């Protein structure tokens with residue numbers, strides 16, 4: 001079923017991305033022709049020309065593969081997303097196509113669905129209230145810097161990282177999102193990740209390996225972890241161990257945009273709260 005759904009998305013995305021890709025190809029100078037003196041070799045590979053990002057922000061994304069925008073989504077909107085998530089957990093609404101995931105450490109327990117048993121929901125595109133996130137002008141304004149103006153939401157999730165029960169199963173292993181995406185080109189894909197509360201290393205913030213978006217898609221597999229691993233939480237086995245991890249401390253509403261080849265993950269949640277993004 002997952003493959004079928006992915007196939008449907010692939011057909012949709014090709015129709016839409018075909019044109020920007022073609023445009024990008026014709027924009028490149030043909031090799032062998034002499035360049036006019038004014039010709040500037042293409043300076044930016046991962047961001048598009050528009051007036052939203054400062055030169056400094058563009059250079060940061062080009063170099064690091066991610067960009068944090070402080071205080072981007074309003075607390076009022078975040079409260080609405082939170083309320084809708086709680087309604088979904090209480091089964092007051094059942095959006096078609098929605099996938100509800102529990103943590104592997106509690107999946108076999110008899111608990112009813114509640115905010116305390118759902119690790120994450122995926123594919124909320126049919127939920128009008130949650131899908132508002134993908135239509136927020138402040139989000140789209142930045143997304144466009146990476147994708148161009150013809151934008152399609154390809155995958156959606158609300159992550160509710162549970163308190164770790166001691167088995168470290170609340171961790172998300174280091175991975176590249178492109179591993180899960182059957183569509184290209186990768187430079188025209190971006191992830192928007194918004195903190196719904198203060199997030200730091202205590203409750204398991206996003207961890208990134210800056211600059212890894214310049215490398216290839218690496219092989220992914222289940223990590224060799226003793227406490228158990230969540231279904232489909234694949235990780236990279238041979239990541240550069242001396243590549244310094246950067247922990248992104250974020251406030252409610254802060255949003256990080258990152259490239260689908262950027263290696264990232266998140267640590268365990270040592271608090272009793274459910275860390276939401």
Ligand SMILES: CCCCCCCCCCCC(=O)SCCNC(=O)CCNC(=O)[C@H](O)C(C)(C)COP(=O)(O)OP(=O)(O)OC[C@H]1O[C@@H](n2cnc3c(N)ncnc32)[C@H](O)[C@@H]1OP(=O)(O)O
Pocket residue numbers: 006009099100101102103104107108154155177180181182229230231232233234
């Ligand atoms: C555009 C493309 C984008 C694709 C996605 C792009 C993501 C972007 C990249 C971000 C990185 C990620 O987040 S990657 C994570 C992506 N995650 C997923 O795709 C989630 C996939 N989730 C699922 O398929 C479902 O939620 C299930 C199968 C886990 C639960 O489905 P269900 O139908 O409710 O079935 P259920 O009976 O509860 O469970 C079936 C069996 O699975 C086990 N099980 C249930 N949950 C888990 C779990 N968390 N970890 C291990 N095992 C589990 C149960 O114990 C049971 O085993 P037994 O009793 O049979 O022994």
Ligand SMILES: Nc1ncnc2c1ncn2[C@@H]1O[C@H](COP(=O)(O)OP(=O)(O)OP(=O)(O)O)[C@@H](O)[C@H]1O
Pocket residue numbers: 171172173174201207245247265266267268
């Ligand atoms: N030695 C390691 N081997 C494999 N993966 C690791 C290793 N250290 C960290 N990771 C991955 O990077 C993520 C973030 O690492 P981090 O050290 O921040 O998390 P943590 O070990 O769960 O928490 P903390 O170190 O804050 O107690 C982890 O969830 C894990 O996926």
Ligand SMILES: O=C(O)CCC(=O)C(=O)O
Pocket residue numbers: 159161172177191193206264265266277
């Ligand atoms: O929030 C997390 O724990 C990890 C999220 C992630 O990997 C993603 O959003 O792609």
Ligand SMILES: [Fe+2]
Pocket residue numbers: 175176177264
């Ligand atoms: Fe990811």
Ligand SMILES: [Mg+2]
Pocket residue numbers: 267
């Ligand atoms: Mg650690």
